[in-house]
Each structure stands twice: as C-alpha cells, then as structure tokens.
Amino acid sequence: MFTRSSSHVLSAVDCGLAKTGIRYTAQSKKNRIDVQLLKDFPGIGVKGQIVAVKASTMANKLYPNNGAIYMNYKNAEPAIPIVTKQAAASALAALKAQQQQAKKEKKPKLNPILKDEIEKSKKESNKLLDLDELLAIDVEGLNNAELDLIFAKLPKKLILVVNTKDNSLISKMDKKYIINNIEGTLSRYIRETNTVSKFFGSENSVFTLRNEAGEELQSIEKLGTYFLQLQNEGKDATVTVVINSK
Numbered sequence: 001m002f003t004r005s006s007s008h009v010l011s012a013v014d015c016g017l018a019k020t021g022i023r024y025t026a027q028s029k030k031n032r033i034d035v036q037l038l039k040d041f042p043g044i045g046v047k048g049q050i051v052a053v054k055a056s057t058m059a060n061k062l063y064p065n066n067g068a069i070y071m072n073y074k075n076a077e078p079a080i081p082i083v084t085k086q087a088a089a090s091a092l093a094a095l096k097a098q099q100q101q102a103k104k105e106k107k108p109k110l111n112p113i114l115k116d117e118i119e120k121s122k123k124e125s126n127k128l129l130d131l132d133e134l135l136a137i138d139v140e141g142l143n144n145a146e147l148d149l150i151f152a153k154l155p156k157k158l159i160l161v162v163n164t165k166d167n168s169l170i171s172k173m174d175k176k177y178i179i180n181n182i183e184g185t186l187s188r189y190i191r192e193t194n195t196v197s198k199f200f201g202s203e204n205s206v207f208t209l210r211n212e213a214g215e216e217l218q219s220i221e222k223l224g225t226y227f228l229q230l231q232n233e234g235k236d237a238t239v240t241v242v243i244n245s246k
Contacts, residue, residue: 033070041062182228
C-alpha cells in the first residue's frame with residue numbers, strides 16, 4: 001500500500017542504526033500517519049495527544065521542531081503519557097474559557113478626549129480631575145486635530161443641478177439640504193466618519209448661507225452662486241455653492 005524511500009532505509013542500514021520510523025514518498029502523502037504531539041499545536045492537538053496527520057505535516061512542521069514523534073511503526077511507544085481525545089477537548093475548552101474571562105476583565109479604554117484632559121490635568125496640577133470636572137468634559141466634542149482635518153478637507157465649491165422654471169427653482173432648496181450635501185461629500189474623503197458627523201451635529205458648528213449681495217438666507221429659490229460659511233471654535237471656511245439648471 002505504501003512505498004518506502006530507499007535512501008532512508010539504506011542510510012539506516014549503512015550506519016548501523018535501528019529504524020525508528022518510516023518516511024513515505026509523495027505517492028503516499030495523501031494518507032495520514034499516527035504521531036504523538038510533544039507540544040501544543042493549535043488546530044492539531046495538545047501535548048501528549050496521539051493524532052493522525054499528513055506525512056508532510058509531520059515532516060515539515062512537527063518533527064523538525066521536536067514537536068512530535070512517529071507512532072506509525074511496529075512496537076512504537078509514546079515518549080510522554082498519552083492524553084485522550086476527551087481530556088484534550090476538556091483542556092482546550094478550559095483554555096478557551098480562561099481566555100474569554102481574561103478579555104472580560106480587561107480595563108475599558110478611555111475616550112481619547114477624556115484621556116487627554118486627564119493627562120493635561122496631571123501635568124498642570126499633579127492631581128486628577130474631580131467628578132464635576134469629569135462630567136463637564138464634552139466627550140462628543142471635537143479636538144483641534146479633528147477640526148483641522150475637517151477644515152482642510154472641506155470642498156471649495158459645490159455644484160448642484162436642479163429642475164427650474166424661468167430661472168427659478170421648482171422647489172426651493174433649504175440650507176439644511178446644502179449642509180447635508182457638503183457632509184456627504186466630506187465623508188468620502190475622511191475615513192473617520194464619526195468625526196464628520198460630530199462636526200455637523202455639534203452645537204458649536206455654525207452654518208451661514210448668503211447670496212452674492214451678502215444677504216443671509218435660509219433657502220435658495222433662484223439659480224446662481226451662493227456661499228455657505230462654516231464656523232467652529234474660532235475656525236471658519238466658506239464653500240461656494242453653484243445652483244445650475246438641468
């Protein structure tokens with residue numbers, strides 16, 4: 001059924017060594033052989049367990065690292081006490097439960113904004129913030145780096161094409177619609193979509209729509225060029241909004 005490698009057999013005879021195992025050629029590698037694991041190998045088994053593996057797995061992975069011994073020859077004896085399949089399964093289950101428990105006991109990560117405030121307080125006064133100060137921190141707010149990213153990625157111009165009649169929009173366009181379009185455009189360029197949503201949902205963000213005459217508007221009713229000014233924490237930028245007809 002199997003073919004032995006003649007080079008292995010001859011070398012063992014020439015050296016006067018007792019054959020302790022049989023190395024199989026590629027013709028028989030599809031068949032599995034019994035080995036005893038001397039170490040834990042995830043996906044294969046645990047230390048002491050006798051498992052059936054491919055000859056290539058034993059030759060290339062287990063045997064070179066002293067991780068297993070051959071058990072596929074006559075009168076083969078285990079090198080260490082044998083671990084049954086049931087015991088191995090119990091050991092793996094216990095290890096998995098231990099790992100899950102360790103994950104649950106891990107300390108939760110602090111919000112980056114809250115962490116920065118605590119570190120800043122330590123440097124300034126060598127003491128932690130008290131409860132009232134912690135509650136006063138706006139963890140949903142934007143830090144300077146996030147604001148800089150928003151204003152750096154804002155589009156310079158937004159072109160919207162609408163249905164019109166005699167240079168007037170069939171349906172007036174609210175300022176909120178324009179803001180939503182800018183938010184959607186910005187989300188395509190910033191991976192941290194939460195940063196974008198926080199900016200446009202922040203109470204500190206102010207959006208002012210004006211026409212070319214500088215008059216403040218709440219909606220647009222005619223074709224033309226308009227300007228939406230965005231402000232937050234002393235930073236501001238203006239997006240040119242062009243309304244064209246289809």
